Amino acid sequence: MDTTGRPLDGSEKEKTGSEPYSDDFGGTVVRPAKGQKSGSAVESVDFAEAVADGEADIQSVVRDARVDEVLEEINRELIALKPVKQRIREIAALLVIDRLRGEMGLGSEAPTLHMSLTGSPGTGKTTVAFRMAEILHRLGYIERGHLVSVTRDDLVGQYVGHTAPKTKDVVKRALGGILFIDEAYYLHRPENERDYGQEAIEVLLQVMESERQNLVVLMAGYEGPMEEFFQANPGMGSRVAHHIRFPDYDVDELLQIAQLMVDKQGYEMSEDAERALRDYIERRLEQPRFAHGRSIRNAIERARMRQAIRLFEAKGKLTKKDLVTLEADDILQSSVFDDNGKDA
Structure with a gap:
């Protein structure tokens, strides 16, 4: 024990990791x-x-x-x-x-x-x-x-x-x-x-x-x-x-977050896609219920889905470049770009 009464030897009454976990706040x-x-x-x-x-x-x-x-x-x-x-x-x-x-x-x-x-x-x-x-x-x-x-x-x-x-x-x-x-x-x-x-x-x-x-x-x-x-x-x-x-993130910081997420998932964005994503973020920031990193993660997930259906319906041979690249249209299809669009 130290002078505060806390153990110093790393002993534990119970080992961790025995219960399930998730990153949301739906419950304990x-x-x-x-x-x-x-x-x-x-x-x-x-x-x-x-x-x-x-x-x-x-x-x-x-x-x-x-x-x-x-x-x-x-x-x-x-x-x-x-x-x-x-x-x-x-x-x-x-x-x-x-x-x-x-x-x-x-x-x-x-x-x-x-x-x-x-x-x-x-x-x-x-x-x-x-x-x-x-x-x-x-x-x-x-x-x-x-x-x-x-x-x-x-x-x-x-x-x-x-x-x-x-x-x-x-x-x-x-x-x-x-x-x-x-x-x-x-x-x-x-x-x-x-x-x-x-x-x-x-x-x-x-x-x-x-x-x-x-x-x-x-x-x-x-x-x-x-x-x-x-x-x-x-x-x-x-x-x-x-x-x-x-503090809240600005547009440039949110773009960095998006790039980090894309890299971690083994994707990359074309230059046009990066410009489209900047436009998306600028618009989405003005809409309700924007959740910074979470909203960016959701946007990337939907872009992946649109890329997948685009490649699926092309019915041709695919290169590795095709499989890893998110194009501008994968982002521009979001309803955020509609006049009354929401985050979708």
């Missing part, structure tokens, strides 16, 4: 750390080995915990977002130094790790949440390194006495990892005096304090509603130490 999801197979565990670093003769080797900790690998993954996965990346790096640095201080007998209060991630849909909040789970686990702050993602429906019951047990069950599954609450402000509905969301908030307030060494709560959503949520629930706001804002 559990995802193991990257590179972690089902039923296996990624051990956290042993800080005792990094301290000798009164000196701490920071580089050995960063190397052994592979924190630098996670930070590089964030750099590769997220286009732009320099302030976000810098904030994650600062948090990682705080955690490393805190653990080294504990190992050298420099007592101090453990850092508060609960966070809020604010920004539009599709700006990388979920990606950062998963990567934070990796960092926290590798540095020994959480035992399992998994992430449980929920919305209001997973926490709030339908009748009197249902909410507290429901919320506590979710918390139990999240212990040793991260509880990610998407659009957390929907828990607070002051216009409805009979709403049970406040009961879920009270349970969360308790566990965010009592289980702070074994549970990290991340709350995500739009910036304005999240600020109102914290103002209406000051106890919640006081328990959240790190507020990370995710």
Whole structure:
């Protein structure tokens, strides 16, 4: 144990990866750390080995915990977002130094790790949440390194006495990892005096304090509603130490995201297709329910489908170039280019 009472040996009460996971927010999801197979565990670093003769080797900790690998993954996965990346790096640095201080007998209060991630849909909040789970686990702050993602429906019951047990069950599954609450402000509905969301908030307030060494709560959503949520629930706001804002992407950044997605899927775009996609993005940005990275991913998927049917109906011989190239027409067929078009 260090001075905060946290284990330093990487021991785990339960291995992660035993439950299914997905990237959406349709309900509770559990995802193991990257590179972690089902039923296996990624051990956290042993800080005792990094301290000798009164000196701490920071580089050995960063190397052994592979924190630098996670930070590089964030750099590769997220286009732009320099302030976000810098904030994650600062948090990682705080955690490393805190653990080294504990190992050298420099007592101090453990850092508060609960966070809020604010920004539009599709700006990388979920990606950062998963990567934070990796960092926290590798540095020994959480035992399992998994992430449980929920919305209001997973926490709030339908009748009197249902909410507290429901919320506590979710918390139990999240212990040793991260509880990610998407659009957390929907828990607070002051216009409805009979709403049970406040009961879920009270349970969360308790566990965010009592289980702070074994549970990290991340709350995500739009910036304005999240600020109102914290103002209406000051106890919640006081328990959240790190507020990370995710700015909207501009057209050029969204094009970079699209190119990254295309490359990963083994496709390429013709020059005309790239111009068509820029036009698509400029139009789509002006339409409702634009979700940045998610909308770009959907647009690429539909372009792939149109390419597939185009090649299928050609009924001729196909070259490798044919199979990997997305043409302008694969994008221009979108209803976004209609006068009253929507994202399709």
